Amino acid sequence: MTELSTTLFGLLIIGAAVGGAAVLTWFERRLLGIWQDRYGPNRLGPFGIFQVLADMLKLLTKDDWVPPFADRFVFILAPTVIVIVMMLGFAVIPFGPELQVIDLNIGLLFFLGMSSLAVYSVLLGGLASNNKYALLGGLRSAAQMVSYEVFMGLSLMGVVMLAGSFSLRDIVLAQEGLWYCIPQFLGLVTFTIAGIAESHRLPFDLPEAEHELTAGFHTEYGGMKFAMFMLGEYVGLILICCMMTVLFFGGWMGPLLPPIVWFCIKVFVLICFFVLLRAAIPRPRYDQLMGLGWKYMLPLTLINLLFTGAFLLVMES
């Protein structure tokens, strides 16, 4: 692609991610409603789709308030960090054979780096609020995200070993015959769980657990700054689903339909799966969450790596 078209494509992706995240807020509530045998927001417009606009209007017109006791500089910085890094993560995703902003030979590491920088948003938000609930939420999220990052990276190394590259394009091309969700099933399971923990969505939303921490790290946030946190969370969810599609479900590959359509279908199904998880699984206790990470998930990824390595060695000899 030429430089201009790459820039335009990048802007298009950013627009699509923001729009997708906005629609997702409504879609998730409707879907949760169906699974929990109730309606969800269904009043405004057909199927309640204009609820998105109503929510946006509400958030935009709210007073953009910074508490006097907060650390102003960090307080404003925190919500921007998560949105920026999550958007940057999309740069390396191959949406089709030619549709990619940049094909880095460290593409996978770039994604991991961006998702590890996202921790700062929650951490600094909690720190700058100068509020006990926010501080506790920030502390929890730091411990949670650092622990889950460890095996998030390790769970993907099996894929890298099979494909022999960190480039996401090469990884998709290597799945021509067989999607990696079959040989790397353990990797898929651990990556999914780590992905939920990284985007701190419902089963693992301990940093903002409302039953004990009011709203956790964003207790003091309101208006547009709160919306930025939410935007970051939903864009992060879309990003994780895109990564799962690329790494385990053959990316853009599929019969008949054009590549980009296949990509979108796969991402959509994965997003529905994540919403189902939210509807179906109760929130664990904090010590259970950390125990799960270190005692079960980490050994599982190591076993996966061991077997993948042994398999590759046997195949070579």
Next chain:
Amino acid sequence: MTVLLFYLTAALAVFATVVALTRANAAHALIYLILSLLAVAVMFFMLGAPFAAALEVLIYAGAIMVLFVFVIMMLNLGDAGEEQERGWLDARLWIVPGLLTTVLLVEMLLVFGESGVTTSGHSVSPKEVGISLYGPYVLAVELASMLLMAALVGAYHVARRFIDRPGDI
């Protein structure tokens, strides 16, 4: 163009580091330090070492600095800590370290002036890094892994003592 961008990033890294050193507020200082590390990562990328750049972001900016922020949150120093820090940041303290660093800077400029700063223009792929790590540098990798293992066992031991004596907590 790349040269210009490189020097811009380098200047950013130096500036961020200086600001990080002189902040009284620990949280602000850490944010500037993170910025400096990210700038260094961009420099690595421009010099043709994308793998090192990715690791810089992943390990330094994404993990080690998170733990720093974590500690600051645990201590929750607040305004009292800031006051104390301000008392420590005396201008006279900077004289000797400043002189020593100037000597280093002059040395560095002399060395660079002789040999000329060049990048080979060759980008080192992750595969090449892996091959050299587990080829000629395997001893260093093994030593580092032993050190990490020792640290892990040590941390486990320190935490375990509390569990064995329930009255302690």
